[in-house]
Amino acid sequence: MTRPLIVAIDGPAGAGKSTVSKLLARRLDFTLVDTGAIYRCVALKAGRQGLAYDDDARLEKVLDGLTVSFHVEGDVNHVFLEGEDVSEAIRTPENSLAASQVSSRPIVRARLLDLQRRLALAAKHGAILEGRDIGTVVFPDADVKVFLFANPEIRARRRFEELFQKGSEKPIGQVLAEQNRRDREDSEREVAPLKAAPDAVQLDSTELPLSEVVQRIEDLVLSRRRA
């Protein structure tokens, strides 16, 4: 049996990974695996049980029964944690910080490898995985690897606008400060820190419109398919 084509899209928060991955998945009819959402589900489940985010023994129990699935509907990639639609609940600022904390635990990362790989390998045509360590750890042999980044101010502005549309009044300075903290935690952790794979194509979305980013990645996928 041949493996589905694997596209790894890594990069920091706010670089446009989610938007780009969703558009690309639709255009190519590929399965989308939002790996950040999986870490967010672990954090949500642990938080609901009142666990400390560094309590490895209890986190293991959270991971034991963890089932996460996705369902794309229009523009929204719905995330289900054990059957419950948690698409909104996992994206609160509190759960974002909690996700960053659980994601620094080696046991959590190790235990989620299998789930991420299974979700991707079950894809019919191909899979797009967006995250931080897809091209370096989860699928070091991915067919296409992209590292998408943008300057911190632009990323914070995009996030600010997204939150504003949802009714948040959080000042942009605070959005930037929280983003900087997450960037630091994601890049400085010992296991699988955020970094570009040496063979990843680096795309800077500071000036490049996201539609152009999608086009460039689609071209990479199509030329890989032809090869």
Ligand code: DC
């Ligand atoms: O992409 P996101 O913001 O939804 O990710 C949530 C957190 O999970 C983020 O702090 C980084 C972490 N993460 C990770 O460590 N590895 C991944 N492959 C994806 C996300």
